[in-house]
Amino acid sequence: xxxxxxxxxxxxxxxxxxxxxxxxxxxxxxxxxxxxxxxxxxxxxxxxxxxxxxxxxxxxxxxxxxxxxxxxxxxxxxxxxxxxxxxxxxxxxxxxxxxxxxxxxxxxxxxxxxxxxxxxxxxxxxxxxxxxxxxxxxxxxxxxxxxxxxxxxxxxxxxxxxxxxxxxxxxxxxxxxxxxxxxxxxxxxxxxxxxxxxxxxxxxxxxxxxxxxxxxxxxxxxxxxxxxxxxxxxxxxxxxxxxxxxxxxxxxxxxxxxxxxxxxxxxxxxxxxxxxxxxxxxxxxxxxxxxxxxxxxxxxxxxxxxxxxxxx
Amino acid sequence: xxxxxxxxxxxxxxxxxxxxxxxxxxxxxxxxxxxxxxxxxxxxxxxxxxxxxxxxxxxxxxxxxxxxxxxxxxxxxxxxxxxxxxxxxxxxxxxxxxxxxxxxxxxxxxxxxxxxxxxxxxxxxxxxxxxxxxxxxxxxxxxxxxxxxxxxxxxxxxxxxxxxxxxxxxxxxxxxxxxxxxxxxxxxxxxxxxxxxxxxxxxxxxxxxxxxxxxxxxxxxxxxxxxxxxxxxxxxxxxxx
Numbered sequence: 001x002x003x004x005x006x007x008x009x010x011x012x013x014x015x016x017x018x019x020x021x022x023x024x025x026x027x028x029x030x031x032x033x034x035x036x037x038x039x040x041x042x043x044x045x046x047x048x049x050x051x052x053x054x055x056x057x058x059x060x061x062x063x064x065x066x067x068x069x070x071x072x073x074x075x076x077x078x079x080x081x082x083x084x085x086x087x088x089x090x091x092x093x094x095x096x097x098x099x100x101x102x103x104x105x106x107x108x109x110x111x112x113x114x115x116x117x118x119x120x121x122x123x124x125x126x127x128x129x130x131x132x133x134x135x136x137x138x139x140x141x142x143x144x145x146x147x148x149x150x151x152x153x154x155x156x157x158x159x160x161x162x163x164x165x166x167x168x169x170x171x172x173x174x175x176x177x178x179x180x181x182x183x184x185x186x187x188x189x190x191x192x193x194x195x196x197x198x199x200x201x202x203x204x205x206x207x208x209x210x211x212x213x214x215x216x217x218x219x220x221x222x223x224x225x226x227x228x229x230x231x232x233x234x235x236x237x238x239x240x241x242x243x244x245x246x247x248x249x250x251x252x253x254x255x256x257x258x259x260x261x262x263x264x265x266x267x268x269x270x271x272x273x274x275x276x277x278x279x280x281x282x283x284x285x286x287x288x289x290x291x292x293x294x295x296x297x298x299x300x301x302x303x304x305x306x307x308x309x310x311x312x
Numbered sequence: 313x314x315x316x317x318x319x320x321x322x323x324x325x326x327x328x329x330x331x332x333x334x335x336x337x338x339x340x341x342x343x344x345x346x347x348x349x350x351x352x353x354x355x356x357x358x359x360x361x362x363x364x365x366x367x368x369x370x371x372x373x374x375x376x377x378x379x380x381x382x383x384x385x386x387x388x389x390x391x392x393x394x395x396x397x398x399x400x401x402x403x404x405x406x407x408x409x410x411x412x413x414x415x416x417x418x419x420x421x422x423x424x425x426x427x428x429x430x431x432x433x434x435x436x437x438x439x440x441x442x443x444x445x446x447x448x449x450x451x452x453x454x455x456x457x458x459x460x461x462x463x464x465x466x467x468x469x470x471x472x473x474x475x476x477x478x479x480x481x482x483x484x485x486x487x488x489x490x491x492x493x494x495x496x497x498x499x500x501x502x503x504x505x506x507x508x509x510x511x512x513x514x515x516x517x518x519x520x521x522x523x524x525x526x527x528x529x530x531x532x533x534x535x536x537x538x539x540x541x542x543x544x545x546x547x548x549x550x551x552x553x
Contacts, residue, residue, distance in 0.1 A: 031533040044396075048401045049400075049401055050397055050400055050401050050551065051551045051552075052551065052552065070403045070405070071404055073401055073402060075405045076401070078398075078401050080394065080398060080401075081396050082394050084393050084394030084395040084396075084397060084398055085334075085393075085395065085398075086323070086327065086395060087393075088326075088327055088330040088331065089323070089326070089327075089330075093326070094464075097319055097322075097323050098398075098402070100316075100318075100319035101316055101402045101403070101404055102316065102319075102402065102403070103315065145398070248545070
């Protein structure tokens with residue numbers, strides 16, 4: 001649905017996007033992740049036909065963003081980062097105006113507006129001036145506008161930034177619903193968000209894509225070692241020595257909490273079962289025993305450090 | 313294309329009437345025009361001819377300030393608020409957007425001008441005016457609006473700051489109108505002929521005297537077309553930056 005090849009964008013001497021390539025397939029929701037200033041917004045603006053690339057090509061739904069800009073614009077639903085709207089217009093007037101620009105005729109336009117108003121829970125704000133709406137409602141108006149013409153692709157720039165936690169949750173569930181009908185590319189600098197909704201992730205840093213893949217693929221790249229956290233009731237020295245002797249254990253960090261001994265075990269394989277059997281055989285009580293999931297956070301940090309050339 | 317132009321025009325007219333600027337501009341124009349008509353021109357003095365010439369004598373000067381104020385929001389506000397991005401990622405061509413906004417400003421201008429119809433009506437009530445001459449005055453005023461609005465739009469396309477857009481529009485216009493008006497009496501020969509070509513006051517006063525000059529119509533329309541073209545080019549160039 002989206003095909004980007006060697007896309008580069010310079011602003012004067014500054015390189016904002018440096019030869020990136022990626023694709024977004026149909027029926028998928030892709031998270032475009034990166035720290036602020038990494039080139040996310042620039043890439044998105046090129047894809048939506050707002051600015052031309054310096055070099056490279058991008059195609060959206062088969063149309064070239066440079067030579068077929070109008071076709072691209074009519075199949076893309078776009079929510080810009082700051083959600084720019086006209087404060088003096090009412091929601092009803094704004095959606096009507098946008099519907100006209102999208103070339104929807106009277107009846108069609110009314111049907112489209114009622115559809116998006118229902119979908120984005122806008123009915124209570126429908127007759128109010130946009131300038132009086134809360135940030136959350138304005139976000140929904142922007143999203144309603146992006147959905148108005150039943151776009152083939154949705155491109156959303158930081159759709160949850162500046163929202164309160166309830167609104168963030170609502171928006172995420174809306175995005176998941178929408179992903180059933182449209183491929184979505186959305187940018188974010190929040191990892192947990194991308195992890196919560198996306199099937200695939202692209203990580204961009206300083207204008208380059210430094211990693212891409214599914215959440216599981218990226219997690220498995222974090223490193224071979226598996227961590228287990230345990231709290232056992234037993235003499236610290238005995239417990240630590242016993243655990244260190246278990247097979248495949250690489251490293252154990254020990255701390256005490258009253259009669260309990262806290263263990264942070266790094267092993268080649270999942271060591272939970274071995275620890276539990278050891279505790280049972282020695283008669284140590286177990287308060288906690290869990291496998292620590294490798295987080296995407298780890299990957300993100302590692303990838304960015306690697307991209308910076310290993311220095312922190 | 314036409315549908316987009318109309319949609320943008322409607323939205324911009326609405327926006328002009330939703331902002332205090334619109335009302336201030338309109339009230340300011342009526343107030344200054346009225347004050348000059350009554351105090352300076354003494355157009356309604358007893359025994360005076362029933363003509364609009366004196367009433368609108370200074371209007372080109374007033375319009376150099378008023379029209380750029382009317383246009384200053386047009387594009388600057390879209391840049392500042394970021395709505396330029398939503399417009400330019402909808403299937404709307406740059407030319408359609410500029411044209412829609414231009415027509416919206418013209419609609420506003422015509423409404424503003426309609427407020428001055430009180431003068432010919434008063435003249436008709438108390439005198440015996442020449443309707444042909446009056447029509448020529450209004451055609452002249454309309455042409456002034458067509459030209460000045462295009463220049464005001466161009467100024468607005470250059471900056472995201474409304475105040476800057478106003479000054480960028482009003483200063484050169486005022487300088488041009490005033491300096492050419494003064495210069496035309498001081499030069500001779502080919503220089504005079506050249507200056508007369510761009511003498512906006514001179515061209516307008518032909519209409520004010522009731523003469524419909526083709527060269528005047530062509531002049532005003534050509535300048536308007538040039539600045540509209542330049543505005544489209546500035547809008548186009550913004551995305552390359």
